[in-house]
Amino acid sequence: MARRKRTTTVEFLCALGSERLNRYADASSIPTLMKGSAEEPVDSSQRKIGSLRTHDQYPADVDTAVDKARAEGLSTSRLHVGDGAENAAVLDDPVLASLEGHHAFLARRVGRAVTYHPDVATFCAVPRHPDTEDWAALAYLLGRGALADLFSASVVPPADWDPVFTVDGLQMVAPATTSSWPSAARDVVPPRDSEVVELGAHDLPAMVELVERTRPGPFWPRTPQLGTYLGIRHHGVLVAMAGERLHPPGWTEISAVCTAPEARGQGYASCLVQALSSRISARSERAFLHVVRSNISAIRLYSDLGFRPRREVTFRGFRVP
Numbered sequence: 001m002a003r004r005k006r007t008t009t010v011e012f013l014c015a016l017g018s019e020r021l022n023r024y025a026d027a028s029s030i031p032t033l034m035k036g037s038a039e040e041p042v043d044s045s046q047r048k049i050g051s052l053r054t055h056d057q058y059p060a061d062v063d064t065a066v067d068k069a070r071a072e073g074l075s076t077s078r079l080h081v082g083d084g085a086e087n088a089a090v091l092d093d094p095v096l097a098s099l100e101g102h103h104a105f106l107a108r109r110v111g112r113a114v115t116y117h118p119d120v121a122t123f124c125a126v127p128r129h130p131d132t133e134d135w136a137a138l139a140y141l142l143g144r145g146a147l148a149d150l151f152s153a154s155v156v157p158p159a160d161w162d163p164v165f166t167v168d169g170l171q172m173v174a175p176a177t178t179s180s181w182p183s184a185a186r187d188v189v190p191p192r193d194s195e196v197v198e199l200g201a202h203d204l205p206a207m208v209e210l211v212e213r214t215r216p217g218p219f220w221p222r223t224p225q226l227g228t229y230l231g232i233r234h235h236g237v238l239v240a241m242a243g244e245r246l247h248p249p250g251w252t253e254i255s256a257v258c259t260a261p262e263a264r265g266q267g268y269a270s271c272l273v274q275a276l277s278s279r280i281s282a283r284s285e286r287a288f289l290h291v292v293r294s295n296i297s298a299i300r301l302y303s304d305l306g307f308r309p310r311r312e313v314t315f316r317g318f319r320v321p
């Protein structure tokens, strides 16, 4: 299959996306003061794409979907969700929903403020309608001068919490059932000469190296403890990976999707996203993910696999005064 040449616009937008991802990753690595600790978790130790689309089509699709919903007076939070919409509200604050549920064993909490162990993720949360005490609790939990990484929550911190970063993103959800996956997604098979493997603790150095080369977004040493991470090795070398991150009830987020620059355009990322989606679906959950709004190539890839935008999000981080 002949590779298609990217347009200058797309190259520009992708570069912008990477730059913003880097900024997000860098901001998120600001050290935090720890107060209390979480329980130590136990370590678990020739795709064919059907209908390829033009490079400029998906950004338009995304805009159209969001604009159409607005024109119809719908909240974009109900976009495309279809079956399972009844429990989609947990996706409005997936960090809080995860820390109160599947990831409670990784949570550090003061009052109603909650965060992950800083080696796992810097994401933190307060209730949807926080009061002064909630912000004081979060400040105490994180420590003076620390980064309060609110992820996509729309809560507004007190005025003296200085913004550190603001990144526009998109939340996308997988089709409700495997039968509604596009044929392009159902046909995905591992690229030839490649091995899809479940990654474990011993793979961490290779995973970190790949993340540093590709900057898929925030990743910390214990991030793989959030869920299953799959990788593809080519001649023994890890060239692509993707994993499970946030885990609100009924949903699992796919994250850290990345492929080494020299291995791109061969279906590795599609294969891994599809493999994870299948696993998630097999346990009667549904996959979702977040992507930086300007990362056109990633949005196009996810769209090819049947993911659809649910809502626009803004990732925000603030400095605790």
Ligand SMILES: CC(C)(COP(=O)(O)OP(=O)(O)OC[C@H]1O[C@@H](n2cnc3c(N)ncnc32)[C@H](O)[C@@H]1OP(=O)(O)O)[C@@H](O)C(=O)NCCC(=O)NCCS
Pocket: 001, 002, 003, 046, 047, 048, 049, 052, 053, 055, 214, 215, 216, 217, 240, 256, 257, 258, 259, 260, 263, 264, 265, 266, 267, 268, 269, 270, 271, 290, 291, 292, 295, 297, 298, 300, 301, 304
């Ligand atoms: C985005 C990213 C993960 C894609 O990885 P990848 O392994 O190249 O992805 P795929 O090969 O599955 O798909 C990429 C393109 O190759 C095409 N392709 C896949 N298999 C192909 C094949 N056998 N022949 C020709 N083209 C093929 C796909 O259709 C897709 O085309 P598109 O750009 O027109 O949509 C990679 O560019 C990356 O690591 N980027 C930096 C990190 C990042 O932004 N991650 C996403 C965070 S949300």
